[in-house]
Amino acid sequence: MNTLLEIAGLKRHFGGLWATNGVDLRIGRGEIHALIGPNGAGKTTLIHLISGALRPDAGRIVFAGADIARHDMHERVARGITRSYQITQIFPHLPVLENVRLAVQSRRRDWGSSFRMCRPASADFRMIEEAEEWLGRVGLAEAAGQLATDLAHGQQRALELAMALATRPQLLLLDEPMAGMGPEESAHMATLIASLKGEQTVLLVEHDMDIVFRLADRISVLVAGRVIVSATPDVVRNHPEVRRAYLGDDIQ
C-alpha cells in the first residue's frame, strides 16, 4: 500500500485527560478510511491534530513524506490536507457560488497569490467555471446564486463538501458529514462520498455504522485515545476487542 499519511506515537492532553494517547495510524493513498469509536474516544481531537487546528504534545504526523506535526493549518492545506467540520462552516451571507469560488481561489499553486488587489476577481473566469463544476458535482448547480444561509441544512453540508473538494486535497478529512441530517439527506451525502471512492483519499469520522461499513475500505477503531484495530470492515466487524470495547452486540 502506498502510504499517504502516517501517524506515530501521537499524544495530546487537555489538563489531566490524554485525549490522544499514543495514536498510530496509517492511511493509504486512494482509500476511504473510516475512524470510529465511542463518544469521547478522541476522534475529533485526532482530526484537529491532523488538520493543524491543534498541536500535538508528542509524536509524528508524516504526510506525503514530510513531518507536518508543527505546521500551521493553512500550510497543511497548501500541502494537501483539507477538513470539514462537525458544525457547518460556510460563508453564510455570500452567494453559494462565491463560497466555492473562494475555496478554488485558495489554491495558490494554481492561481498565485490571494493578495492581488487591482484586477477584479471576476476576471478570473476559470475560477468561476471550476466553482460551478464543483457545485454540479454535489448537486447544487441550481442554487449557485442563492445566499448560503438560505440553503437547507443538508445542502449546506453538501456545499461544505464542495468547498473542501475545491481545494483539491490529497487527503480529505470529513468530521461527521452526516451530523444533523435526515435519512434522505444522509443517503445523498453517502452517495457523494461513495462517488469519491478510488480518486480521493478520505478520512471519515462517522457515527452511522451502516454507512461506515458500506463506504470504508479500511476502518480504524479509536478507544480511549488509542487505535486498537486498523483493518478491513470484515475484520473489524468480527474483532473481539472491538466488540467488547465499542460495538457491543449491536453488530451481528
Added chain:
Amino acid sequence: MKASPRSNAIEAAVLFVAALLPFLLQAMGEEFYIGFATRLLIFALAATSLNFIVGYGGMVAFGHAAFFGGGAYIVAFLMQAGIVSAWIAWPLAVLAAVVASLAIGALSLRTRGVYFIMITLAFAQMIYYSIISLQSAGGDDGLPLEQRSTLAPFDLASDMTLYWVALAALAGCLIALRRLANSRYGRALAGLRQNEQRMEALGYPVDRLKLVCFVIGAGIAGLAGALLVNQNGLASPTQLYWTQSGMLLVMVILGGVGQRYGGMLGAIALLGLEEALGLMTEYAHLYIGLALLAVVLFAPRGLAGLAGLTDLRRA
C-alpha cells in the same frame, strides 16, 4: 457588486461639484469655509482608512490616532530638520505609519475582539505619552509648522490648492477601495469577515491577510495626517490622543461600517454637526451623541445605508 453606470455618473457629478466648491465659496466671499471643507476631506480620508480596517478587515482598531497623528508629527519633525518638500516628507509619513502598524499589527493580531481593541488602544497611548514627553516634539504644546510643505509644481501655500490635493487623495482612495473590494484580496477579506475559521481551513493565511489590511489602513491614515498638519499648521498631541481614535470610530459607525462612503459621510456629518451646533448651542456633543445612538439603533448600515449607498455586502 459592480458599479452601475448610474452610480458612476453620480460619483462623477459629486466629484465635479466638489472640485468647483472653492470657486463657489470664493464667489460668495466665504473663503473661510475652504479651510473647513479641507478639514472635512482630510477627516473623511482618515475615517475611510479606519473603515477599511474595521469594516473590510473586521478588526475594531481603537488606536488609529497613532497613525493619523503620527503622520502629522513626522511631517513636522522633517520640516524642523529642513525637509520641506511634500514629495519627500509625505511618503515618509506614510512609510512611518506602515512600519509602526506592521509592528503593532503583528503583535495585536494575536488577540481578538475586546483584547484587540484594548491592545491597539494601549499601543496608541504609548506613542502619545512618548511624544508629549519629548522636548523636541514640543511636549504638550505640539510642534508648529513654520510653513506648509512644498509640492512643486503646485503652490500648496494656497488654501485652494491644499483643498484640491486633499480632494484628490480622498477620491483616489475611494476609487482604489472600490477596485480592491472586488479583487481577489477584497473577496478574501469578505470571506474573513464572515467566517475566519473557514478561511483558515481553506488554507488562507488569515493573520497575514488581516495584517496587510491593517497596514494599508494605517498608511492611508499617515497620509491624512500629513495633510492635516498642513491644514492646521500644527502637529498637536490631541491628534494622537485616544479621543481622536474614538472620534474616527464614531465617524465610521455614524457613516456606515464597511460601506465605502461610510467614513466620508460620517466625517462630514460629525464635523458638520459640530460646526453647525457649535454655533447654536453649547451642548453640541449631547446632540451628536443622540444622533449616534439613533444611527446605532435604527440604521445599522449608517448614513450610507440611509442614503442607499451600500455597495458592499455586509456580514
